[in-house]
Amino acid sequence: MKETARLLIVAGGTGGHISPGLALAEEAVARKAEVLFLSIPRNRGYAGFAGMPFTVEFYDAPALKKDIRMVLRFPFDFFRALKQASAVIRHFQPTAVIALGGYPSLPAAAAAILAKKPLFLCEQNAVAGKVTRMLKRFAAMTFLTFGEEDASSMLTGNPVRIKLRKRAAPYLKKKRTLRAHPTVLALGGSQGAAQLNEMLMRLWVEYPELAMRLNWIVQAGASLADELQKRVDFLLQAPLRKRIAVFGFDADIFRHFEKADICFSRAGAGNITEAVLFRLPMILLPYPFAADNHQRANAEVAVRSGAALLIDRKDTDPRELAEALEKLMQKSEYKKMTERAGQLAQPEAAGRILDEVILRSNP
Numbered sequence: 001m002k003e004t005a006r007l008l009i010v011a012g013g014t015g016g017h018i019s020p021g022l023a024l025a026e027e028a029v030a031r032k033a034e035v036l037f038l039s040i041p042r043n044r045g046y047a048g049f050a051g052m053p054f055t056v057e058f059y060d061a062p063a064l065k066k067d068i069r070m071v072l073r074f075p076f077d078f079f080r081a082l083k084q085a086s087a088v089i090r091h092f093q094p095t096a097v098i099a100l101g102g103y104p105s106l107p108a109a110a111a112a113i114l115a116k117k118p119l120f121l122c123e124q125n126a127v128a129g130k131v132t133r134m135l136k137r138f139a140a141m142t143f144l145t146f147g148e149e150d151a152s153s154m155l156t157g158n159p160v161r162i163k164l165r166k167r168a169a170p171y172l173k174k175k176r177t178l179r180a181h182p183t184v185l186a187l188g189g190s191q192g193a194a195q196l197n198e199m200l201m202r203l204w205v206e207y208p209e210l211a212m213r214l215n216w217i218v219q220a221g222a223s224l225a226d227e228l229q230k231r232v233d234f235l236l237q238a239p240l241r242k243r244i245a246v247f248g249f250d251a252d253i254f255r256h257f258e259k260a261d262i263c264f265s266r267a268g269a270g271n272i273t274e275a276v277l278f279r280l281p282m283i284l285l286p287y288p289f290a291a292d293n294h295q296r297a298n299a300e301v302a303v304r305s306g307a308a309l310l311i312d313r314k315d316t317d318p319r320e321l322a323e324a325l326e327k328l329m330q331k332s333e334y335k336k337m338t339e340r341a342g343q344l345a346q347p348e349a350a351g352r353i354l355d356e357v358i359l360r361s362n363p
């Protein structure tokens with residue numbers, strides 16, 4: 001990369017958008033580019049911003065909600081954010097603007113188009129979000145985590161932070177074999193998932209023999225972990241209790257990936273991207289109310305690749321989970337799925353995206 005590359009990276013909202021944005025920013029700084037990261041005030045306290053080697057600024061991108069007052073105010077709020085983003089662009093003079101999707105990207109992407117700066121989009125999900133659909137035709141390129149490439153999009157995978165790539169590298173290199181007491185890592189996503197917690201609780205109660213053949217690490221969500229722990233303590237016998245570790249949220253989630261043999265999780269793009277980097281076969285329980293049912297579409301990609309089994313239900317019946325676990329505990333099935341998970345991994349996503357951005361924006 002030439003010294004003059006100046007990248008404006010726009011990401012806000014949940015970790016699922018910000019984290020790949022940070023991965024791109026880190027990679028760009030490692031290549032000696034100048035980076036300005038633009039987010040929204042709600043994310044001011046986001047832990048991942050601490051100690052980053054680039055400036056983070058905030059602007060007031062309005063949310064696209066179905067509330068009548070917000071809809072009426074939207075044009076004014078959007079225009080204010082557009083002016084703020086235009087000022088940032090005038091001042092920083094980026095050679096390219098990379099938007100990570102979601103409403104926090106929209107005014108800055110519009111400002112980039114008006115200022116005739118090359119715009120690049122990253123879409124994390126198998127069903128493109130509203131903002132990606134709106135902006136795609138104006139973008140120099142759209143980078144996809146999942147799905148089919150076309151003339152205006154490239155399948156690169158979802159960028160992951162350098163630290164995670166380093167920690168996952170040994171797992172991606174070596175073959176996994178099924179251990180005598182495999183560890184299931186259950187992930188509810190950044191907020192936790194009550195349905196997933198309850199399905200596990202029922203499995204432990206209704207299938208105690210199966211439960212005793214496994215160890216369990218459960219990321220239950222910050223607001224849900226205490227309740228799950230209380231029920232574990234109250235309802236389960238000591239030998240099974242000892243096999244279960246529950247926590248709410250851990251900024252260092254990767255140490256749990258390092259201990260796991262099987263991943264049972266929601267089908268967020270981040271969860272899937274990270275699990276396959278550790279070659280973990282997955283049992284996916286998509287969040288049924290996600291926009292355009294995108295978690296189901298994400299899960300289907302992993303299932304078609306042979307890296308995951310799907311549980312598509314809104315209730316907490318644990319029968320399919322028990323069946324999926326039994327299937328994964330067959331050595332040949334486990335081996336096949338862990339290999340397929342490794343094939344889905346895209347550890348070089350950030351590098352590939354930056355190569356393309358630099359090439360097409362030609363600083």
Ligand SMILES: CC(=O)N[C@H]1[C@@H](OP(=O)(O)OP(=O)(O)OC[C@H]2O[C@@H](n3ccc(=O)[nH]c3=O)[C@H](O)[C@@H]2O)O[C@H](CO)[C@@H](O)[C@@H]1O
Nearest residue numbers: 014015016124189190219249250251253268269270271290
């Ligand atoms: C409910 C919903 O609509 N969720 C969406 C949201 O998910 P969300 O923002 O929750 O992000 P993902 O599910 O993609 O990833 C969760 C992230 O949280 C991290 N983590 C999780 C638990 C923990 O204890 N510590 C920790 O650091 C994981 O490492 C991962 O990076 O944005 C994603 C990207 O657009 C979408 O694919 C998801 O469908």
